[in-house]
Amino acid sequence: MRILQRTFVRVLALLLAVFAARSLSAAAPTVIGKTVENFQLSTHRGQPWELADTADQKLVALVFLGTECPLAKLYGPRLADLHKTYADQGVAFVGVNANAQDSITELTAYAQKHAIPFPLLKDPGNRVADQIGAERTPEVFLLDQDRKIRYHGRIDDQYGVGYSRDHAQRRDLAEAIQELLAGKQVSVPETAPIGCFIGRTRLTEPHGDITYTNQISRLFNQHCVECHRAGEIAPFPLTAYEDILGWEETILEVIDENRMPPWFANPQHGAFRNDTRLSAAEKTLLHQWVKNGMPEGDPDQLPAPPQFAAGWRMPEPDQVVAMRAEPYAVPAEGVVDYQYFLADPSWDEDKYIVAAEARPDNRAVVHHIIVYVVPPGSQDAKPRGRSILVGYAPGSQPMLLTDGVAVHVPAGCRLVFEVHYTPNGSPQADRSSVGFRFTTKDQVKKQLHGRLAVNTRFRIPPGAASHQVTAEYQSRQDEVLLEMTPHMHLRGKAFRYEAIYPSGQREILLDVPHYDFNWQLGYQLAEPKRLPQGTRIQCTAWFDNSEDNLVNPDPTAEVRWGDQSWEEMMIGFLSVVDPDPAPDAAADEPHPLQINPGADPVGVWRWKRDGAPHQLTLQLDDDKLSGVIEIVGRGKWSIQQAALADNQLTFQVVPPEFAGQVLLEFDAVVGAKTLQGNLKYSVRTTGQSRTLPWTAERAAD
Known part of the structure; x- marks a missing residue:
């Protein structure tokens, strides 16, 4: 049974993990049992309020709140619900804002946006916060009828440093209220408050040369x-x-x-x-x-402020593709699973992309976007095995390619948007999009390629604290490595890229000892790394499926590959380009094609594979060998780089339905009636290959 379905990606300093209160300090004096003396403050509407006015209430929950603290935003609706649940049982809720940076206008807007039904007080000079010992927002002090503190800490345990559950496992404030109303002692009287520090009024007179x-x-x-x-x-x-x-x-x-x-x-x-x-x-x-x-x-x-485009950060797009026709509704709170949107850019010809930017429509709730390429004919909206085209995460940059580098996307391809939403306390809507700039084929000198080391067959045992999984990519040609992006889910613990060169030399290219699912970071090499043909990129991942992993969905489960974050993935993404040619490299002069009369490949050749008839038609034009492979029910594929040396025939095929990621290499001896040799099937993105025997027979006239 899953304890939670997933933990949503939260930006550390931007959202949940801006705040930290990992544990209550053992040295810090407890406030439990402390009497809170009467105090007077004004509400956000200017009305006077004092603690003594609640004398008829059995309990008073003082909750310190901030208007911009993300956790205070998320807990606003929950506090309103708690107030409604316990108001007729003699429990009063009171919000206190001690932040020097929060104005009355901002406090009023917070109350309206989150429909707060209880008083919100402004604490100028943080007098009450100092009296009680409040440090963070949100932070709760639950007072009994004698106005002694009987519970202090968080509202519940749904949110923590860098994680968020889909629901609370322990509703600390509600549990304390119920126990006190029942005449019991509070079973857990003190917990660590998680939130932003209260912005106190500073008493130090500004001084010094650092300004x-x-x-x-x-x-x-x-x-x-x-x-x-x-x-x-x-x-x-x-x-x-x-x-x-x-x-x-x-x-x-x-x-x-x-x-x-x-x-x-x-x-x-x-x-x-x-x-x-x-x-x-x-x-x-x-x-x-x-x-x-x-x-x-x-x-x-004061320096000139950095300039950011109000709209696109890339040059004006030639085309903008929205994820869908209508906006997607993002709920106010809870966990939103990854959303997948299939979009058709109507590309009826090959595209060569030199700039791309995934653009969130509503940055307040969009944590990240990944746009994948879907080959022609595929109806699968999930990105299994797809090539990543461009992505967005906070702080990420658009893809801007220069010096004749471009991404080639075959005609007929579509796009899948993978979008991860993070609710922010109020209902939102989003219709994100992606923009492209194109160039023409004759302007392209190099193509940017996506590669990956992936393992889909792992099984992580229940309770394993450091389970190791490996995957490998092998370069089939000389390549230049530009960027690496490790990817795991909630149990991801550490990740490493290591190059093993043909010489046997090993080099750690990237080591991430503390992987964080909260951030989908790509690591761009300061100096591109040349990978000679045959270089192996060995990726090693470690997973923590133990109870000590606070974001672990279920430590008792055996975990396998899957799309959702309560499952796991193990992928090491790489971005590469072809290397520059050697300065003294000269193009080979073409040689007239010499065909041995006993080994003439021109004509029609037939064979079957997996029961499907295949046909190869070869022809000779101006000493150039060309041809087409036709598979019944699947269409025709043009052959490339055909060559004949004595009686040895070689050629390649790049099936268009795989968006250029699959390469078929044929190598055969030409006989009078047969072509006999091997077919090598390679997946370019992973560097994996498989060689099969291949025999074709000449068709009768």
Whole structure:
């Protein structure tokens, strides 16, 4: 039985894992049993309110909330439901906002958006938060009739650092309320509150030479504002000095724990041009600035803000393809399974793509998009074995190809959008799309190819804490590696790419010791890596199916390959191009084709495979051998690179229905009445191949 169906992908510093309260410190004094003295505050509507007004209530739940904290947004509707459940049982709910950065207008908007039916109080100068000892939002203090704290901590355990369940396994606040109403002691009186730090009023007078305008703004522009700006997925902007006030403790926490910016590559192996990490010096600078009271500095020193396109970040698209005709409805909360949308771009001719961008329509709820190519004739909307064309995740860049590099997509192909939605506390709608720019075939010098090492036959035992699975890709020709993207699901623990060169030399290309499903990161090599023909890329993945994995859907299950995140995948994606030709390489002069009269391949040849009749027609035009293979019921395939040396015939076929990912290589001895040799079947994306015997007979005139 599955404990949960899936944990939805959550952006660390942008959504759930911006916050951290991993455990209650053993050294921290408990607040259980502490009496909360009467206090007076005003509601968001300006009405006076004091704790003494609740004297007729058996219990009072004080909940500290923030208007921009994603967890406070997600729990707004749930708190409203709890209020309705217990209001007639003598339980009062009261929200308290102590954030210096939250205005009354923003508090009012929060109340309206989430239909909050109980009072929301503004705590200027965080007086009440200091009196009670509140640190985060949301954070609950449940008071008995004597106004002593009987429960303190989280609302429930649905959300944690970097994970989210589809439902709570323990409803801590509700359990505490029910136990107290029944005259019992609270069985679990204290839990760790998970949420953003309260933005307290700072008492330190700003001082020092480190200022926002001179140093800190540049740091945020480089590392943060790509996502932390209006209209992007981050829960709050960081584009101005005022934006940072109140968030400094949360920012310091996530960078100290290396959760922000997200980056998981082991620095001992490889250098990557999209490395987002803050340096040790940058972290020290930020800490010192906060310690010095966060001086703003001289406005004249403020750098020009980075420029981001309001719409497309790629050049104006030649074509835009929407995922579907109508928007998809995203619920306010809960877990949304991966959604797959099949779209037809109406490509009636081969396309050569030089720029592509997957564009979320509603960035507030779209965590990531992957657009796959579906070969002609396929009706499967799932991306099994498909080639990835372009993707989107927070902070990702459009695909922009230069220097004559393009992606070739055969005519008749369609697209599958894989979209992962993250509810944000209110109902949303999304109609994401993808934009393309094209070039002509004569302008293409190289094609960008997708490769992968994949294992679909693994079985992860129940309770296994570090189960190893391997997969391998072997280059069938010289290639240049540009990027690597590991992919697993919720039990993914670690991932490694290792190159084994034809010489026997081994090199770790990428090591991810702490894989995080929350981020679908690609690692772009700072210097492209040449892979000689025969190089093996060995990918090793480790999976944690134990109870210690907090996002594990079910530690008692044996886990196999599957699309959904409660199942697993093991894929090492690679992006490659053909290498540049050697500077002294000269094109071979064509030689007249010499045909041995006893070994003339021209004509019609027939054979059967799997019961299906096949026919090869070869012809000679101007010393050039060409031909067509016809399979009954499947159509015709043109042969390529046909050559004849003495009586040895070779040629290739690239079946169009596989979007160029399958290569058939024929090699046969030409006899008077037979072609006898081998057929090598290769899957380009995986580097896997299989050789079969092949015999064809000349057709009678």
